[in-house]
Amino acid sequence: MILNIHKDNSAVLSKAICEKYQILLLCDEQNTPHIGYINQTPPAAINEIIKQHFSILPNMQKINPKLFYQNIKFLPFQEEVKNHTNNISALLDCIIQSAIKYQASDIHIERFGQDGWIRFRIYGELESCSMLDKSTYKALCSKIKLESRLDITQIKEAQDGRTQKIIDNKVYDLRISVLPLFEGESIVIRILSKHKKHLMLEDLHLDLSHLNIIKNNICKTHGIILITGPTGSGKSTTQYAMLESIKNRNLKIITIEDPIEYQMSFATQIQTNEQLGFSQALRAILRQDPDVIMVGEIRDTQTLELAFSAALTGHLVLATLHANDISSSFERLLNLGLNTHTIFASLLLIISQRLLKPLCPKCKKLQNDIWYADGCEYCNMQGSFGRELVYEICEINEEIRNLAKQKGFENLPKQQSLYENAKSKNCFSQEELNKLI
Ligand SMILES: [Zn+2]
Incomplete structure (x- = not known):
């Protein structure tokens, strides 16, 4: 049974009453009213108030404190909706x-x-x-x-x-x-x-050695940097942060995006549409004499081939791809039709990433080598706060390139995995870490 805040919660119970007794008026899919409480069932006086609004008395439901505090946060919004x-x-x-x-x-x-x-x-x-x-x-x-x-x-x-x-x-x-x-x-x-604040590479909480690898590669004049991960893993934020770090270098930067999430005064940004897909736009901008090309997302073989050939012909290309980690990124490139030779001729760097919810910095605790948080006022009793980048990174240097040519990408030396990276940050619950397994 899914319980949601009842649309009449604000009309029946004031915010002060909800907070005092730690109760909420909830409803299920059949619109049956329920009183959700955290610790104690509400006093009889509450029943009297509710009786005036409903022909039946609501069910009493003990609820998770998280549900209560999440909903309390939205009570002012619910009142506005009602008004x-x-x-x-x-x-x-x-x-x-x-x-x-x-x-x-x-x-x-x-x-x-x-x-x-x-x-x-x-x-x-x-x-x-x-x-x-x-x-x-x-x-x-x-x-x-x-x-x-x-x-x-x-x-x-x-x-x-x-x-x-x-x-x-x-x-x-x-x-x-x-x-x-x-x-x-x-x-x-x-x-x-x-008007969103643009993040810089320094804001992404990368290890210093990884930050330097990215900074070195972003200054190259040709090659391709791939950022991989599922939807909602912050790939475009990383791309924008990379472009921010080279914006003062008098480069012609062209982006192809869907949608344009941030506006950058130093770049020419193209929004794809039905007539102008990623591959058509990419073909057209190669005639615009760009130095750096950002491809919002590679979804098909045509765009992938164009991106790699642009990288081979004197352009720095930043592109994103849907893949779970570094090794599946290589597999995805091969499945999309590239051969190992083409991949390693122009690939500079792959970053595979996720966004996880870190534990609240004010109430996180360590017990038996496991981090957890019970919730506090600062995190609205949720135990977590914001999102944090976790990543694995593979720089394709001369050594890796030779190894890949001789033995194939599956035999490349193992890098720090997403899980290891997340674990090393000491700020995630085991439940959050398990999302990476
Ligand atoms: Zn907290």
Whole structure:
């Protein structure tokens, strides 16, 4: 049974009451009310309050403190949602503003039972924020489609759109994806800020020796640097940080991206579209006399071959690829049709990476060689805080190149693995480390 905050939580129980008794009004998919409590069942007076709103008394459910504190965080947002249900335009603005305030990268609006459900992706985790009644959910979906110039009468096909919002004098690009469901629609809004602080390589918490390897390679005039990992592993942040470190060197830098996540005044940035895919854009920019080319993502053989041939002909190429670790990156290159000779003729460096949730620095503890955290005020009782990069790195120097030519990439010397790198940082729970196994 999935329990979410009930859409009437704020109307029935004030924030002060929720906090005092550590309770929440929750609902399941059938919209049955539940009272969630952490330690003690709430006093009889609470039952009296609830009786006034519901014909049936809610079930009592002991809940995980994390669920309680996560929801308490969103109570002010839920009240705002409630206050704006009569003005859908104001409701949409409020949702976007709040998502930015909570540092969400995406807003998810979908069905939950008969009603609607809003979730924010914050630091890689989807967090349930608020429920919507059925009619508000439908009106909100139509409003989002209208604002992003999508066909509001079309409810059978997937649609992609975009729009812009100015909030606190800052411009935000919103990319909207609409997917029809059996009933209703699922809408995901990706928030792209033009004002996000650009991270430098020094901000990525790399080991000094690895930082120097990257800095040496990023200064080369030709070759390819590959950054690999699954979706949401921070690959583009690493790419941007690399470009930041060479921005003052009078180079012509061209990027091909989908989407453009950060705007860089020192680079020519190309957004791919239906007519201009990665391979077409790459072919075209080679005639633009670039020094450095950043390819947002290599998805097909054509783009891969073009990227490697650009690297062979006097360009530095930064590209990302979906692969789990260094050895599967090599396999992926071979599976996409490259031969070992081409790979090692131009490949400079592979970085395989992930983002994990580090334990809260204020409450983490070490017991029997295992780090854990119970949660504190600083981390909103979650026990973890933000995200931290873990990585493995393989520099293709002369020695590695010769070894690979003689024995194949599978016999290259082993580097520090993602798991070993994460373990060495002494800031992850065993559960988080296990994600790398
Ligand atoms: Zn803490």
